[in-house]
Amino acid sequence: MAESSYGPASFWTQADALLRKNLTFQKRNIKTNVRLISFPFFLCLLLLLIQVLVNSELNKPKYKCGCTCIDPNKTGTCQKVCGIQYSTLDQAASCAIPSPQEWPVLLQVPAPQYRAVRTDLIPFTDLPNDSCRLTGSCPATVLLTGSNRSLAENLAGNFFTGVVSLNSSDMLNSLADTLLGSSSVTDGDNFLEPAFFSDLPLYNIQPQCTQNSSFSVPIQILTNTVQQDVKCVQGLNLWRNSSSEINDELYKGYRKGNPERKINEIIAAYDFLDSNVNNFNVIIWYNSTYKNDTGNVPMGLVRVPRSVNVASNAFLQFLRGTGTKILFEFVKEMPKRESKLKLDFSSLLGALFFTWVILQLFPVILTSLVYEKQQRLRIMMKMHRLGDGPYWMISYFYFLSMSLIYMLCFVIFGSLIGKSESPELICSTFLSNPLVSNLDLSLLTGLKFFTSNDYSIQFVYFFVYINLQTSLAFLAASVFANIKTASVIGHICVFGSGLLGVALFQSFLQDTSFPRIWIVVLELFPGFSLYRVLYEFAYYAFTGDRMGTNGMRWKDLNDGTNGMIVVLIIMFVEWLLVLPVAYYFDQVVSAGSGVQKHPLFFLPKFQKKKLPSFRKPSMQRQGSKVFVQMEKPDVSQEAEKVEQLLLEHSTSHAILCDNVKKVYPAKDGNPEKFAVRGLSLALPRGECFGMLGPNGAGKTSFINMMIGLIKPTSGTALVQGLDIRTDMDKIYTNMGVCPQHDLLWESLTGREHLLFYGRLKNLKGSALTQAVEESLRNVNLFHGGVADKKAGKYSGGMKRRLSVAISLIGDPKVVYMDEPSTGLDPASRNNLWNVVKRAKKDRAIILTTHSMEEAEVLCDRLGIFVDGSLQCIGNPKQLKARYGGSYVFTITTSNQEEEVVEVMVRHISPNAAKIYHLSGTQKFELPKQEVKIADVFHAVEDAKSKFTIQAWGLADTTLEDVFIKVARGAQTFDELL
Known part of the structure; x- marks a missing residue:
């Protein structure tokens, strides 16, 4: 295989070229980048302003x-x-609370409708009948077990022996000696006992309830007097044979997670194990159903101390008599200083808002990748020697760098706003608004989400996630071909992940009964793993702000309840798995990045396919029709030439097409479409081959197969000895392409395009500069500052000239030009023809065009392509001689003399054929063997004396006439079949 005179560019040369192009592209789009980076900044300001408004209300x-x-x-x-x-x-x-209120110690007693009764799920018959729930008289149950039943039941007999003795002067303390309970939900602190600030009564637990055991007492709390109801509840002690029976009974009656909602709750359960006179050993089950653990507030207190005190007093009374007990008079909260109510709004909503901020990068990266595919820029780069390795490396680190800068700005903005001094400075503009000017700036607590949590932890988690997100964008880009579809799906993923996270995933995190293994399964979805990280950051920041402690530190990762280690492992492993899968799909799914490879392309046996032997086509079937291929002698000779060259393994020809076919499958009820029907062609170096044909003939499909955009259905082609089906990556190193539609970056200038593609062709230093300037001059884009204008501001003709210059830079040995002169003015077209003629030296060029003049000037040989088949092949003179053995006689007279003119023409040439007739103007084909030019002149001069001839002319057959004749003949033949 012959190489370019500059040699193939190395991996790092290609990487350098792509990096320079990307950096230039970003420089051109600086405004878009500023808007992207400013998005989290304005979001942080918005959250801060909301926080100021909320804190102002609380003040x-x-x-x-x-x-x-x-x-x-x-x-x-x-x-x-x-x-x-x-x-x-x-x-x-x-x-300020220097001396917090003392509160009686309470048991957690189930509400009447939830107390334990007999059910089908629980096999014990010693529970009360469920009819007690209708009257609200169900007892509160305590379960017992242990190795010594008599001891356990003896101790249980001392549980409920409290006698109500009220002191009107100190009602709260007098209640401390009474065994009381409540079904109210607890708070995170005990400054105010919820049992005294709800409509629920207190429960006085007694062995038997008497007429006077329920009463109402006035309770003085601060400056308020609360009338508190105290209802008697019978305490019921029930024996169970083992702790496993208790576990089973508690599980079936637990409120949360109970599938049949048959709730059977108990006060507590005691396993006295091996307790005896000399040893007191007990395990206590407690009910956490009423513990407030929803939202980002600290979990509520658990009413366990009184359960422990009950068992301890029962054992003391068993040993020393009923007069002995441990006094448990009250509980009280720690003293606190005066404080302002404030709210770290960013930590409350940070998980949702910041999930959206970070995920916003996903559609940005995805649409950038899909844009290059949709606009065929990816394959354009590939066709000009950019390998997959440099593309993936530079593109990945390019988008990763963008993500890093974005995340750094995000954290920096949030941290600056989160510092106590910064909010006043940053919000001064906003607070000057009359609507908010009366807010107290001292209320600004900042965005503790960033400043409370350790920055190194944030960096590790954000770094791993943006790597995963970038890999996911590459994976998604391999299956999308339309930028609008990719953008819509990408933004659905962004907002869907955030909304599902806050509405669904967060509820699972807060539900302690939800199996943790399913949390891990949900975190396999990257959006939920990110939400979990941000949720935990927000929780630690909120808790730290409320409790006056730090946010998350490295030691907190050892806490299994926050799941941070598991999330980090999930994200890291997914990153390592998704990246190679994305590369695999990019190779085997053809969506704008080139011909797809075999699904097992990475195995040696599938990397190379044997070139099939030459088979001369005889019949092709399309739908219900049978087409008999009536090959012309010149087409048959070309096929035989290809067969001979393949047998000889000749390397003198740059391109050998062997029976190439392309069939598009049936779609929407239409039959399969034969775009190329067994084309064979041999093209030596130094030759420009022109393909002529009507629209839809299959020219572009043939070019697309040759440049790797589509794969042939059967047959193959050798380019510089390499098979287009398996060796396109190597073929690209010696190929130049001017596609039918200009594939350009509108933000880059003409010079920057040529510099990029020149570097891909291994041009460096002065050679690169000289080649670029020479290319610009050749296509008339050098003067007047045109070379440094953005390609998006070029006219259609200027873009075509730039595309031609790109195809020829770097001395490629094979060049494909698909209608290169479309849209050019005559002067530019003539200049372009000179460029192509000079480029033919030691180079094979395949050119398609609708201009017969262009075909005659540029092409050494021509092939007329109709309905997917090559109808004829040869140089322009041969084709005109073969298909144009006649003169074209044109004459214009009045309508009345048309018959006289036709008689005159028949006299000159009996076999003349009329080919055109309109308003007195007629055209005739005169066979050359029947007529002499002098006879035509004499006949016209003689006719002028008989009638008026407005205009006349005699011309030899043009290439356009040949084209029309061949095309019409082929189409007529198809219609007859």
């Missing part, structure tokens, strides 16, 4: 610690005093 007197005016000396001048004692319940949350 109103309604939520500030209450104050009053006191005049202790009655001087008429009052002193403002603030404190929790002067506050409403809404205000109390912001007050």
Whole structure:
């Protein structure tokens, strides 16, 4: 195989060329890039402004610690005093609490409708009948087990022995000696016990309820008096033979995750194990159903201490008598300083909004990749020697770098806004608006999402994810061919992932009964794995802001409840798997990147196919018709020549086409379409071969097969000795293409296009500069600053000239030009012809055109292509001699003399054929063997004396006449069949 005079470009040379082109392209699109990077900045500002508005609302007197005016000396001048004692319940949350309220210790008692009763699921008959639920009289059950049943039942007999003794002066403390419970949901702190601020009653648990065991008491809380109902509930102790029976009963009656919703809840369960007089050993089951663990708030407190105290007192009373017990008078929260109510809005909504921000890169990368395929720019680069390896390496790291810059700006913007000093500066413009000018800037807490969590953790997770996201974009790009479809699907993935994350996935994360293994399965979807990361970052930032602690640190990854290690492993493994799968699909799925390869192309036995032997076509079937191929002698001779050259393994010819066929399958009820019907052609170096034919004849399909855009149905072609079916990557190193439609980057200039393709052809330094300038001069794009104008501002003719210059730069040995002079003015077309004629030296060129003049000037040989078949082949003179053995006589007279003219022509040539007739103008074909030119002149001069001849002419047959005659003949033959 002969190489270009510059030799094939190395891997790194190709990579350098593509990198330079991409950087130039980004420089041209700087405004778009600025808008993209500014998107997270404005989002952060939006979140900050919302946060300011919310915090301003929380800073109103309604939520500030209450104050009053006191005049202790009655001087008429009052002193403002603030404190929790002067506050409403809404205000109390912001007050200083140096001495928190003492609260009675409560049991978690199931609500009446959920207490344990007999059901079909539970085999025990010692539970009460479910009719008690109708009256609300079901007892509250405690389950017992252990190695010593008598001891366990003896201890259980001491559980519910509390006697109600109320002290009206200190009602709360007097309730501390009473065994009370509540079914209310707990909060994350105990400054205000929810049991006293709900409509639910307190439950007084007794062995038997008497008439006076239910009552109502006034409770003084801060400045408010609450009337609290206390209802008696019978405590029921039930023995079970083993802890496994208890586990089974608790599981079947648990509220969350119960498929049949037959809820049977208990107060607690005790396994006294090997307890005896000398040893007290107990395991306690507790009910967490009522624990508040929804949303991003800390989990509620669990009412377990009283359950432990009950068992401990029962054992002490068993040993020392009923008068002995451990006093458990109250519980109280830690003291707190006065605080302002504030809300880190970014942490609350960060998982959703920031998921959208990061995922927004996915459709950006996807559409960029699909754009290159849809516009055939990818295959154009490939046809000019850009290998898949450099393309993938540079494109991947190019988009990865874009993503890194985007993410760095995202984190930097959020962090700057999140610092305490920055919000006032950044929001000063927004706060100057009259609608928000009265907001207190001290309310700005910043975006703690970024500043609270360790930056190194954020970098690791974001870096791994953007690698995964870039790989996914390459994978998706391999199956899309339309940029609009890719954009729509990409944005659906963005918004769908965020909305499903917040509406579905987050609820699974917060539901402690949802199996963790299914969480891991859901995280296999990349959108959910990203949402999980951002959710955990937001949770740690919110908790840290509320509790005054740091956000996520490396040590927190050891906490199995946040799942961060598992998510990191999932994203990393998926990245390593998706990238090679994306490359595989890019090779085997043809969507604008070239001819698809065999699905097992990576195996040696499938990398090379044996070239089939020459088979002379005789019959071809299309639908129900049978076409008998009536080959002309010149076409048959060309096929025989190809057969001989293949047998001799000749390398003197740059192109050998062996019975190439292209059949498009049947579609939408239409029969299969034969675009190319067994074309055979031998093209030596130094020859320009012209393909002529009407629209739809199959010329472009043939060119597309030769340049690797489509794959032949059967047959093959050798280009520089390489098979177009298996060796296109090598063929590209010596090929130039001027496609039918200009494949250009509208943001790049003509010079930049040629520099890029010149580098791909291994041109460097001064040789590259000289080749580019020479190419620009040859196609008349050098002067007047045209070379440095963006290609998007070129006229159609200028784009065609640039496409021709691209096809010829770098000395390719085989060049395909599909209608190169379309849209050119006469001067530019003539200049282009000179360029092509000079380029023919030591180079094979296949050119398609509709201009007969162009074909005569440029082409050494011509082939007329009709309905997928080559009808004739030869140089222009041979074709005109073979198909044009006649003169064309044209004469224009009045309509009345038409018959007289026809009689005159028949006298000159009896076999003359009329080929045109319109309004007195007639054309006749005069066989050359029957007529002499002098006879025509004499006849016309003689006729002028008899009638008026307005115009006349005699011309030899043109190539256009030959083309029309051959095309019409072939089409007529097809119609007859």
